[in-house]
Amino acid sequence: MQGLKTKRILITGASSGIGAGMARVLAREGCRLVLHYNRNEAGVYQTLKQVQELGAEAQILKADFRQLNQLSLFFNQAWQIFDGLDGLVNNAGIVTKSTALKDADGSQFDDTLAVNLQAPYRLSAAFAQACIDSEQGGAIVNNSSIHGQASCEWFSAYAASKMGLDAITKVHAVEWGQYGIRVNGLAPGVVPVERTEHILNEPAMQQKWCERMPLGRYGKTDEMGEATAYLLSDASGWMTGSILTVDGGLIARGNYPQR
Numbered sequence: 001m002q003g004l005k006t007k008r009i010l011i012t013g014a015s016s017g018i019g020a021g022m023a024r025v026l027a028r029e030g031c032r033l034v035l036h037y038n039r040n041e042a043g044v045y046q047t048l049k050q051v052q053e054l055g056a057e058a059q060i061l062k063a064d065f066r067q068l069n070q071l072s073l074f075f076n077q078a079w080q081i082f083d084g085l086d087g088l089v090n091n092a093g094i095v096t097k098s099t100a101l102k103d104a105d106g107s108q109f110d111d112t113l114a115v116n117l118q119a120p121y122r123l124s125a126a127f128a129q130a131c132i133d134s135e136q137g138g139a140i141v142n143n144s145s146i147h148g149q150a151s152c153e154w155f156s157a158y159a160a161s162k163m164g165l166d167a168i169t170k171v172h173a174v175e176w177g178q179y180g181i182r183v184n185g186l187a188p189g190v191v192p193v194e195r196t197e198h199i200l201n202e203p204a205m206q207q208k209w210c211e212r213m214p215l216g217r218y219g220k221t222d223e224m225g226e227a228t229a230y231l232l233s234d235a236s237g238w239m240t241g242s243i244l245t246v247d248g249g250l251i252a253r254g255n256y257p258q259r
């Protein structure tokens with residue numbers, strides 16, 4: 001993919017799942033990577049090993065994004081590792097399945113909004129300011145979800161965070177285009193990861209999901225990596241404020257009865 005070689009990219013949530021897939025693809029493209037994790041140290045070391053085997057330079061950085069006051073220090077450390085960054089991938093997220101009635105004290109809502117929305121908001125601002133100060137452009141990819149477009153029961157906190165993330169993607173694109181900073185979103189459909197594969201690969205569940213997808217199968221973490229690489233690369237150089245849906249066609253099909 002054009003223009004990615006040696007680019008310095010911070011990927012949040014690179015210790016498993018989609019973030020690890022993004023890291024592998026960007027490593028293959030020749031990027032230098034800062035791999036963020038929170039609790040899964042074994043996972044991030046596995047990602048590190050995989051990207052190093054692909055020839056990438058990479059370093060690891062830990063932070064709990066619920067501690068919003070620590071984000072500025074975290075970002076400064078990430079910026080210094082390769083003496084700057086060319087791209088930021090806001091991928092870390094929690095998938096909260098709850099309801100407002102069960103979350104009576106609102107703590108699940110608060111944590112979801114902190115990790116999925118407030119952290120990307122603050123990291124994006126820190127990245128944009130550092131790019132402006134360094135008189136360089138940059139690219140941000142916000143990993144959203146199809147829940148940013150249409151959701152369902154149990155997902156009010158998650159959907160609020162992803163719909164909010166799509167909103168800041170568009171507004172940041174508008175505000176920072178003048179500085180050569182592009183901001184786009186990725187909206188994955190259903191992608192089995194370590195956290196979910198035991199549920200999603202259960203045959204009855206797999207059939208229930210896959211028959212609703214025109215392409216008839218789940219997504220793969222590396223496919224999310226390919227889409228992210230595109231959004232960071234020169235191939236998407238005139239693209240900003242867009243949300244790229246990669247979901248096997250799931251959301252394109254309305255909830256109509258089968259014909």
Ligand SMILES: NC(=O)c1ccc[n+]([C@@H]2O[C@H](COP(=O)([O-])OP(=O)(O)OC[C@H]3O[C@@H](n4cnc5c(N)ncnc54)[C@H](OP(=O)(O)O)[C@@H]3O)[C@@H](O)[C@H]2O)c1
Nearest residue numbers: 013015016017018037038039040064065092093145190191
């Ligand atoms: N998989 C899907 O089907 C799907 C679909 C649409 C969107 N997404 C989005 O894709 C992103 C990655 O999710 P995934 O499915 O790949 O799940 P995952 O494997 O569970 O990855 C989640 C990542 O977020 C990090 N994280 C969680 N809580 C955090 C916190 N408090 N502070 C900092 N980092 C934290 C985790 O770090 P540690 O494990 O190291 O703590 C992990 O690296 C999320 O934003 C999710 O909403 C996923």
